[in-house]
Amino acid sequence: MQTQSNKKLLVRLCGFVLAMFAFGFALVPLYDVFCDLTGINxxxxxxxxxxxxxxxxxxxxxxxxxxxxxxxxxxxxxxxxxxxxxxxxxxxxxxxxxxxxxxxxxxxxxxxxxxxxxxxxxxxxxxxxxxxxxxxxxxxxxxxxxxxxxxxxxxxxxxxxxxxxxxxxxxxxxxxxxxx
CATH class of the missing domain: 2.60.370.10 (Ctag/Cox11)
Incomplete structure (x- = not known):
């Protein structure tokens, strides 16, 4: 029972890490679009x-x-x-x-x-x-x-x-x- 909940936690943590990694890649183009639209920077x-x-x-x-x-x-x-x-x-x-x-x-x-x-x-x-x-x-x-x-x-x-x-x-x- 404990190993199964540990596996679920591990899968969730890995998913969170992958989502944060993808978000980090998305920040640069999103920032560029934001700057282009607003004229900031x-x-x-x-x-x-x-x-x-x-x-x-x-x-x-x-x-x-x-x-x-x-x-x-x-x-x-x-x-x-x-x-x-x-x-x-x-x-x-x-x-x-x-x-x-x-x-x-x-x-x-x-x-x-x-x-x-x-x-x-x-x-x-x-x-x-x-x-x-x-x-x-x-x-x-x-x-x-x-x-x-x-x-x-x-x-x-x-x-x-x-x-x-x-x-x-x-x-x-x-x-x-x-x-x-």
Whole structure:
């Protein structure tokens, strides 16, 4: 009788452990979805379906500054071609980022964006961004990462400057294993 109840307890505990393990895996994509929907953590809401050409507010000018950080641990180069651009709310802008892989081996990197002030992230809409996916760089490759964005004309009047910061992280098999 005691062994049977111990077996039931063991099965329940193992089920609980598996459920917690699955929940841990589900947290990352759930957090990403939550951040995308709310704009929290500097992630901007992506609304590429908006026809921005009819929404340009030429009476205002917003300066969007670009800051880059390289956390790859290598002497690579990751900089915005222009440190800032001026944009009318609703106007589509294209920006390039210069990236160099100085290593004699291919690497994969991921750029994580952050917008300041945080409230401004709700109004910075990226329609095309290298940060959407991990990027592969061949050995000794120099390339351009592209960003296409617009600032929603509903941006509060008191916000005149937005700072878009990208931090470049290496993605390796070990990094992916640790994330899982």
């Amino acid at each position: 500097g992630r901007s809401v992506q609304r590429a379906d908006i026809n921005t050409q009819t929404l340009v507010d030429t009476s205002r000018v917003i300066r969007v500054e670009f800051v880059t950080f390289d956390k790859t641990g290598q002497p690579s180069e990751f900089i915005a071609r222009a440190p800032s651009v001026e944009v009318h709310p609703g106007e589509m802008k294209n920006v390039s980022f210069h990236v160099t892989n100085p290593l004699n081996e291919a690497v994969s990197v991921r750029a994580i964006p952050s917008v300041s002030p945080g409230q401004g992230s709700l109004y910075l809409n990226k329609t095309e961004c290298f940060c959407f996916n991990q990027q592969a760089l061949a050995a000794n490759e120099t390339t351009e990462f592209k960003l296409r964005f617009f600032v929603d004309k509903a941006l509060p009047e008191e916000i005149k400057v937005l700072t878009l910061a990208y931090t470049l992280y290496p993605i390796s098999e070990q990094t992916l294993a640790n994330a899982l």
